[in-house]
Amino acid sequence: MILHFRSLAKVYYFHVLPLDTRIISTLIPKYCFGYFSTSSTSAVEGASNASSDQAKKSVDFRRNQDADVVIAKVLAAKGENEVLQSLLHDSRCNKIQITLSLVNRLLHRFQDDWKSALGVFRWVKTFSDYKPLPELYDKLVDILGKMKQMEKMQALLEEMREDNLVSLNTIAKVMRRFCGAGDWKEAVKTFDELENFGLEKNTESMNILLDTLCKEQKLDSAREIFLELQSHIPPNAYTFNIFIHGWCKIKRVEEAHWTIQEMKGHGFRPCVISYSTIIQFYCSQSKFWRAFEMLDEMAAQGCPPNVVTYTTIMHSLTKSGDFKEALKISERMKLVGCKPDTLFYNALIHTLGRAGMVEEAIYVFRKEMPENNINPNTSTYNSMIAMFCHHRQEQRALEYLKNLENSPYCKPDVQSFYPLLKLYFQAKKIDKCMANLLDDVVNKHHLCLDLATFTLLIHGLCRADKCEWAYELFRSMISQSIEPRYLTCSLLLHEIRQKNMFDAAEVVEDFMKKMKKSS
């Protein structure tokens, strides 16, 4: 259960600075606050020359400001109608040019706040020269469904139907959300009424329904519906793979094997996905001999494993601590000429890191990957950074972080910084380095801290006898609707009581009481 504390949030939102800056100004002690970065949020996609880079940055910056103006206005209102009215009557908001990226950003910002999302959507629709794309409707449908606002979601669906905007993608989201809310019958009903939306009941839409049911572990219902529809709608190979995955998900692997037979009975050959799904299951149970048996069976069936199959096995072996076997899988894959990809290399680097083979990991990153034309992504960099931090190599970690920041292919996320922050706590370097790093996270990269990072910081600061700072972080968490763990709260409470911060203690205590009630 996520707790909302909008009233508390408002306290922070009355300055004129960009929103993200306002949040972080409560995170970092004043003396650490040397500058406000003006760099933009967006990573530059692909390589580009310096001047267009500059132009893009200034456009991005203006759009960020537009978004910030709207966000601040929305946060000051409550309820979808109040949001709409306050935006309509704001002269600055009315001058803003509505663009796809702006609306996307706003809906993303309010993806956990359906009232604001709906209010914003109503507002952008009042601009006569702006027609939201169907994808934006879909996004809103998803937000409403996620927040379990089923009546609102269906009302929007009806609105879309009248304008002929419902696609299979919309229906997929609606069915997933009904199932997620525990109402699988309503999902089936949506499928039954597919023709009302101008869509067809065919193999593709049936597969979406079955996949939805299987992912929610409603295998028996899915099975029943499948048998019922079988005489009207022919299954394809996807249909059976969906069931194989579903059975594995609820750990009934016997049925998964049985589905393979059924598939053959319908004239479909089990493919690499069918087998890899079962292999993934055995790996997750650490029954590696079973996984290897499946590899033999694949060979016998003339269905060679692919990079996904190998990555799955290697990664699971690493998780169970068998680095030697994991690296053998990597060798085996290269031996048979199967081409690696980014996810494979991420897993390999992780394995090498866990095995303490730091230099080998660097070799893979700097030599092997470029030679095979595989670009690193954010996770690749994050694995390298985490590995260096694990081995107390701060300088190398910082070097890779810098490369990540300058990469044309990807940008840092919160996870990129977590290991470094942790290292600073372990090394008791809690002053300047860490404040600078945190400043980068929020002001340079416009990232929001997540639960794990907040927890790390608050625990670390409490231990380091800096609980005023920890308390500010606690308040910031609540203002962002990120619920602290109970342990975090009690740790913080203990510290601030010792410092005689009575008002703060009361705030934390009140919060803990509400936690107990809702759990």
Place this chain on the structure above:
DNA sequence: CTAGGGTTAG
């Protein structure tokens, strides 16, 4: 519409 990351707490 079908298969593959991690961070984890002291």
